[in-house]
Amino acid sequence: MSTPDSTGHFGAFGGRFVPEALVAALDELTVAFEKAQADKAFQAELAGLLSSYTGRPTPITEAKRFSRHAGGARVLLKREDLNHTGSHKINNVLGQALLTREMGKTRVIAETGAGQHGVATATAAALLDLDCVVYMGEEDTQRQALNVARMRLLGAEVIPVTQGSRTLKDAINEAMRDWVTNVDTTHYLLGTVAGPHPFPLMVREFHRVIGDEARQQVLDLTGALPAAVAACVGGGSNAIGIFAAFIDDADVQLFGFEAGGDGVDTGRHAATLTGGSPGVLHGARSYLLQDEMGQTIASHSISAGLDYPGVGPEHAYLHETGRATYRPITDTQAMDAFALLCRTEGIIPAIESAHALAGALDVGKELGPDAVVLVNLSGRGDKDVDTAAKWFNVVSDDEIVASARATVEEPPQDSSGEGW
Amino acid sequence: MSTLSEVLAAARAEGRAALIGYLPAGYPTVEDGAAAMTAMVEAGVDIIEVGLPYSDPLMDGPTIQAAVEVALQRRTSTEDVVSTVREVAKTGAPTLVMSYWNPVQRYGVRRFADELAGAGGAGVITPDLTPDEAGEWLGATDATGLDRIFLVAPSSTEARLRYTADHCRGFVYAASTMGVTGARASVGDAADRLVARTRAVTDLPVCVGLGVSDGAQAAEVASFADGVIVGSAFVRRLLDAPSAAAGRDAVAQLAGELAEGVRRGRRA
Numbered sequence: 019m020s021t022p023d024s025t026g027h028f029g030a031f032g033g034r035f036v037p038e039a040l041v042a043a044l045d046e047l048t049v050a051f052e053k054a055q056a057d058k059a060f061q062a063e064l065a066g067l068l069s070s071y072t073g074r075p076t077p078i079t080e081a082k083r084f085s086r087h088a089g090g091a092r093v094l095l096k097r098e099d100l101n102h103t104g105s106h107k108i109n110n111v112l113g114q115a116l117l118t119r120e121m122g123k124t125r126v127i128a129e130t131g132a133g134q135h136g137v138a139t140a141t142a143a144a145l146l147d148l149d150c151v152v153y154m155g156e157e158d159t160q161r162q163a164l165n166v167a168r169m170r171l172l173g174a175e176v177i178p179v180t181q182g183s184r185t186l187k188d189a190i191n192e193a194m195r196d197w198v199t200n201v202d203t204t205h206y207l208l209g210t211v212a213g214p215h216p217f218p219l220m221v222r223e224f225h226r227v228i229g230d231e232a233r234q235q236v237l238d239l240t241g242a243l244p245a246a247v248a249a250c251v252g253g254g255s256n257a258i259g260i261f262a263a264f265i266d267d268a269d270v271q272l273f274g275f276e277a278g279g280d281g282v283d284t285g286r287h288a289a290t291l292t293g294g295s296p297g298v299l300h301g302a303r304s305y306l307l308q309d310e311m312g313q314t315i316a317s318h319s320i321s322a323g324l325d326y327p328g329v330g331p332e333h334a335y336l337h338e339t340g341r342a343t344y345r346p347i348t349d350t351q352a353m354d355a356f357a358l359l360c361r362t363e364g365i366i367p368a369i370e371s372a373h374a375l376a377g378a379l380d381v382g383k384e385l386g387p388d389a390v391v392l393v394n395l396s397g398r399g400d401k402d403v404d405t406a407a408k409w410f411n412v413v414s415d416d417e418i419v420a421s422a423r424a425t426v427e428e429p430p431q432d433s434s435g436e437g438w
Numbered sequence: 439m440s441t442l443s444e445v446l447a448a449a450r451a452e453g454r455a456a457l458i459g460y461l462p463a464g465y466p467t468v469e470d471g472a473a474a475m476t477a478m479v480e481a482g483v484d485i486i487e488v489g490l491p492y493s494d495p496l497m498d499g500p501t502i503q504a505a506v507e508v509a510l511q512r513r514t515s516t517e518d519v520v521s522t523v524r525e526v527a528k529t530g531a532p533t534l535v536m537s538y539w540n541p542v543q544r545y546g547v548r549r550f551a552d553e554l555a556g557a558g559g560a561g562v563i564t565p566d567l568t569p570d571e572a573g574e575w576l577g578a579t580d581a582t583g584l585d586r587i588f589l590v591a592p593s594s595t596e597a598r599l600r601y602t603a604d605h606c607r608g609f610v611y612a613a614s615t616m617g618v619t620g621a622r623a624s625v626g627d628a629a630d631r632l633v634a635r636t637r638a639v640t641d642l643p644v645c646v647g648l649g650v651s652d653g654a655q656a657a658e659v660a661s662f663a664d665g666v667i668v669g670s671a672f673v674r675r676l677l678d679a680p681s682a683a684a685g686r687d688a689v690a691q692l693a694g695e696l697a698e699g700v701r702r703g704r705r706a
Binding site: 025033034035036037038039040041042043181182187188191194195198199200201202297298299300301303306308310311312313314 | 492493494495496497499500503507510515516539540541542543544545565566567568570571588589590591592593594595598602613616617618
């Protein structure tokens with residue numbers, strides 16, 4: 019399978035819908051990426067970082083107690099949550115940060131929603147001595163104050179975006195505006211498989227390691243390929259990363275689980291493929307949530323990382339060709355699966371990944387006993403503890419607010435010394 | 439020859455650059471926006487660009503974004519854009535639409551071209567559509583006779599300049615600097631160089647946009663370009679006006695200043 023074509027098209031999707039001013043930079047990036055793919059020294063350096071810095075290969079864990087709720091299917095978790103910085107995002111970030119250096123650029127910019135990609139980018143920038151600016155919707159900076167602090171501790175400048183809906187899509191717009199202005203010195207370190215060519219291809223290739231590892235690990239453990247692979251889909255980077263190794267295995271079913279929010283029929287969701295339509299957003303033709311005039315509609319999800327009204331073009335292609343199946347998972351379904359994994363396996367998943375877990379429970383029941391379902395556990399849930407605590411009423415809003423305020427306002431020297 | 443080409447040729451015959459003014463449709467309202475554009479023509483703007491409000495305008499700076507957000511909150515539609523064009527075209531000035539690509543695709547590429555041509559529109563500027571992805575658009579503009587204006591940038595290679603200019607009709611839009619729309623203290627040498635590089639590959643007029651905000655800058659750009667495109671500075675006048683009538687007066691005053699500038703900057 020040789021998708022995309024040389025100009026970045028996955029069937030009718032992908033391509034480049036960008037200002038001419040960015041075409042030269044995208045061409046430069048394409049050349050640098052292709053060169054790096056064939057460059058043994060580059061690949062060795064990236065592989066070295068992935069093992070000694072990120073902690074790869076990540077294991078697979080058989081979720082035996084969780085599996086009892088999946089119709090007796092065997093649920094295997096690909097543990098991307100165990101990566102440095104807490105999610106799969108670091109795979110792509112390290113690859114692009116090395117490319118930035120290869121291109122002779124000294125500054126990276128990134129967009130972030132929940133903060134995971136921003137934290138990963140700030141991390142790589144610190145490691146490789148790059149200036150780093152992260153654009154984050156103002157609303158998200160308020161919801162994810164802790165990740166703003168993490169990025170600043172790592173030396174990044176975080177710029178709250180006050181335009182438009184003040185969320186992830188507006189952060190991408192603002193990063194694009196910065197890029198077009200500073201493209202001589204700056205690389206836009208895009209965090210998902212969306213955007214203009216070569217981003218969907220390049221980000222897929224940097225995340226392919228997830229699927230390559232998992233495919234062999236499942237073969238080693240079970241002696242066969244899995245019946246199904248499940249992943250959550252916002253922009254779709256972790257899903258493409260794990261799908262990539264299985265796309266040519268026609269007997270392996272691929273499932274992408276989108277954020278269904280309050281339910282697709284309520285209109286408050288982020289299920290782009292299920293509830294959206296074809297169009298152009300952020301530099302590529304794909305599916306998006308849009309009104310009858312082509313204006314982007316705001317998405318809704320309990321998971322900030324899936325709260326995006328677009329999706330990568332390769333997912334649109336896999337959706338239209340039927341190679342992968344995309345289904346919505348509501349906030350409630352995701353949080354039920356979140357709780358189940360916590361209680362049965364002692365793993366607190368990212369709420370994004372909980373969408374894949376919820377979907378896997380259904381897929382397991384459909385496939386029946388002993389079917390192997392491989393789930394990409396794309397991130398850990400540390401960042402989601404306050405959201406989950408509110409959802410489950412583990413602590414009250416007032417307590418969380420008071421605690422957060424105390425943490426922020428109390429001078430460090432006055433805080434008590436316990437804890438580590 | 440299209441009306442757009444005629445007006446550009448007439449300005450060239452006078453030894454001056456044409457003045458092209460931008461406002462988004464629907465700000466402050468559809469009717470008042472059209473009236474402001476009409477006032478701009480009466481005060482000396484040669485060609486009008488009607489912006490189609492879009493939720494994700496990644497080539498635009500904060501000034502245009504602010505007006506567009508208001509237009510969208512008031513649910514300005516593609517039909518409103520077409521009706522604005524119809525109103526402004528009555529002045530006789532060539533009337534263009536500037537639109538990001540998704541609203542055109544969503545409306546229907548052929549339907550959009552047909553309705554725009556039917557309303558007397560002269561052409562369309564597409565800031566995020568390059569000829570690479572423009573197959574359907576080339577067909578629709580050929581069928582309707584609309585001029586299609588693509589952008590070139592300081593970063594464009596010579597091959598890209600040639601490729602882009604070969605697909606343009608009416609004029610080539612030279613983005614003066616690397617960046618987004620908005621007033622700048624200086625437009626700089628980059629624009630001059632880009633215009634010269636573009637002229638080397640095409641006989642089409644080359645008009646310069648991004649950053650021009652006053653008569654002195656208009657004169658400077660007019661000394662080397664076939665047209666001077668001003669957007670954010672007009673929008674700023676509307677944003678700052680206490681009433682629609684005051685806004686009309688303010689954009690007309692700026693149009694007069696800029697029109698004087700493009701005449702002062704006649705090529706030596």
